[in-house]
Amino acid sequence: MPTPPARPLRLGLAMWSHNHWQQSLYGTGCKTGERLARYAEVFDTVEGNTTFYATPAITTVKKWHGATPDDFRFTFKLPSAITHQNQLMHCDQLLADFFTVMSPLEQKTGLWKIQLPAHFGPDALPALEKFLRKLPPHLTCGVEVRHPAFFAKGDEEKALNRLLVDNQANRIIMDSRPVFAAPPIIEAVIDAHQKKPHVPVHAIATADNPMIRFIGHPDDLSNDAFFANWLKRLPAWLAEGKQPYLFIHTPDNNHAPELATRLYQLLQQQAENAIRLPDIKLPPAPEASPQFQLL
Numbered sequence: 001m002p003t004p005p006a007r008p009l010r011l012g013l014a015m016w017s018h019n020h021w022q023q024s025l026y027g028t029g030c031k032t033g034e035r036l037a038r039y040a041e042v043f044d045t046v047e048g049n050t051t052f053y054a055t056p057a058i059t060t061v062k063k064w065h066g067a068t069p070d071d072f073r074f075t076f077k078l079p080s081a082i083t084h085q086n087q088l089m090h091c092d093q094l095l096a097d098f099f100t101v102m103s104p105l106e107q108k109t110g111l112w113k114i115q116l117p118a119h120f121g122p123d124a125l126p127a128l129e130k131f132l133r134k135l136p137p138h139l140t141c142g143v144e145v146r147h148p149a150f151f152a153k154g155d156e157e158k159a160l161n162r163l164l165v166d167n168q169a170n171r172i173i174m175d176s177r178p179v180f181a182a183p184p185i186i187e188a189v190i191d192a193h194q195k196k197p198h199v200p201v202h203a204i205a206t207a208d209n210p211m212i213r214f215i216g217h218p219d220d221l222s223n224d225a226f227f228a229n230w231l232k233r234l235p236a237w238l239a240e241g242k243q244p245y246l247f248i249h250t251p252d253n254n255h256a257p258e259l260a261t262r263l264y265q266l267l268q269q270q271a272e273n274a275i276r277l278p279d280i281k282l283p284p285a286p287e288a289s290p291q292f293q294l295l
Contacts, residue, residue, distance in 0.1 A: 006071065006278070007044055007071065007243070007278065008238050008243060008275050008276075008277060009234065009238060009243065009244050009245075009246060009267070009277060010044050010045040010073055010110065010243065010244070010245045010246065011043055011044065011045065011246050011247075011248075011260060011264050011280065012043045012044065012045035012046045012047065012075075012245070012246075012247050012248075012260075013039075013043060013046060013047070013247065013248060013249070013253070013256050013257065013260060014046075014047045014049065014213075014247060014249045014253055014256065015046065015047065015049070015253065016035055016036045016039040016040075016046045017032070017035045017036070017039075018253055018254075018256075020252075020253070020254040021035075021254075021257060024257060024258070025038065025039065025042065025257045026038045026039075034067075036064060036067040036068065037067040037068070040067065040068045040069060040072045042257070042280055043260070043280070044071065044072055044073065044280075045072070045073045045074070045075060045110060045245055045247075046074060046075070047075055047077075047113075047213075047247050048074045048075060048076040048077065049077055051076045051077050051078070051079060051098075051102075052077035052078070052079060052080050052083075052115065053079075053080065054079075055079055055097070055098055055101050055102075056101065057101075058101050058104070061101060061102055061104050061105055062104050064105060065104045065105050065108060068108060070107075070108070072108055073108060073109065073110030073111075073245075074105060074108055074109045074110065075109070075110055075111040075112075075113055075142070075211070075245065075247075076102065076105075076109055076112060076113065077113045077114075077115055078095070078098065078112060078113065078114055078115075079094065079098055081094055082094050082095060082098070083114055083115055083116055083117070084116075084117050087116075087117075087120060087124060087127060088114075088116075088124075088127045088128060088130075088131040089127050089131075092134070095134075099136075106139075109139075110140060110209065110245065111140055111141060111142045111170065111209060111211060111245060112135075112139055112140070112141045112142070113141070113142050113143075113144065113172065113211075114128075114131075114141055114142065114143045114144065114169075115144040115172075116128075116143065116144065116145050116146065116147075117146065118146040118147055118148075118197070119147065120145065120146075120147055121147040121149055121150075121156075122147070122149050122150075122156040122159065122160075125159060125160060125163060128143070128163065129163050129167065132163075132167040132169055133167065140168075140170070140207075140209055141169050141170065142169065142170040142171070142172040142209070142211045142245075143164060143169050143170070143171060143172060144171075144172035144174065145160065145171075146197050146199060148199075151199050151200045151202060153202075157202075161204060161206055164206035164207065165206045165207070168207045168208075169206060169207055170205070170206055170207040170208075170209050170210055170211055171202075171204055171205075171206045171210070172211045172213065173201060173202065173203060173204075173210065173211065173212045173213065174196075174197055174199055174201070174213050174215070175201045175212060175213065175214045175215065175226065175230075176192075176196045176197060176198055176199070176215040177201060177226050178214070178215060178216050178217035178222065178223050178226045179192045179193070179196060179215040179216065179217060179218075179249075179250075179251055180193065180196075180198050181217060181222070181226070182217050182218055182219070182222070182251070186218065186251075188218065188250075188251035188252035189218060189251045191251070192215065192251040196215055201229075203229070203230075203233050205237055205240075205242055205244075208241075208242050208243060209242065209243055209244065209245060210237060210242060210244045210245070211244070211245040211246075211247070212230065212234075212244065212245070212246050212247065213247050213249065214226075214227070214230070214246065214247065214248050214249065214263075215249045215250075215251075216248060216249060216250040216251075216256070216259050217250075218250060218251050218252075220255070220258070220259060220262070223259060223263065224266075227263055227266070230246075230267070231266060231267060231270040232270075234246070234267060234271065235267075235270055235271040235275070238271055238275045239275065246264075246267075248260035248263060261280065264277070264280060
């Protein structure tokens with residue numbers, strides 16, 4: 001039997017810098033520039049969504065590298081100029097320039113995320129296939145689709161899944177059921193209902209690193225019913241030797257660290273017969289919130 005990786009499952013949040021976490025995840029003595037390092041002491045991956053809007057300076061990329069341990073993994077979105085404006089076509093130079101800037105973090109990037117717009121439908125699959133075949137083969141990527149045809153369980157979705165399998169690309173799974181089950185009576189939920197895609201959850205692993213984006217309910221315990229299926233699916237993938245990425249959001253992300261650690265504990269208990277998941281703990285800081293401690 002192959003030796004399982006030291007981190008069979010990677011757990012993270014939608015960002016590493018959030019002011020509300022000063023009293024919990026970071027501790028009051030943590031400066032803004034130290035947040036990524038403190039975050040990386042607890043979680044071993046993060047969603048790097050800022051690259052969708054702008055490519056960072058290479059000096060910034062080097063700082064991110066220096067702030068994280070060798071076994072930390074980022075997941076960076078490809079720029080919107082590639083995925084949305086050019087829709088994966090005529091963008092060879094844009095892609096090359098992006099990878100050049102991000103090269104200091106190449107070894108620490110677990111997934112390069114290709115998020116496609118809702119109008120990117122079945123007719124555009126040839127462009128996706130051509131694009132995936134241009135990517136350097138040693139890079140691992142994930143593809144997030146939003147067109148309704150890719151969730152209809154018909155020939156179009158089968159064609160997409162087959163394309164991803166053939167190119168060893170992971171299908172990114174958005175689970176927004178919890179937040180859409182919340183009544184739109186607070187500003188954060190209203191905003192999430194307007195911005196988050198409301199698509200069915202198709203839990204399929206097209207490659208070895210399935211990625212789940214779980215958009216939580218603002219009421220902590222209301223998430224359990226939606227997470228129950230993941231307590232079955234994730235251990236099954238682990239038993240197959242896959243290494244999933246699990247990202248936990250909440251509408252305003254204020255209590256995302258608490259939700260992530262609690263759901264992870266549930267997963268540890270459920271998966272113990274299949275594989276042992278290592279504990280995660282807060283950095284030792286007197287300001288740390290007690291509910292974070294994983295014993």
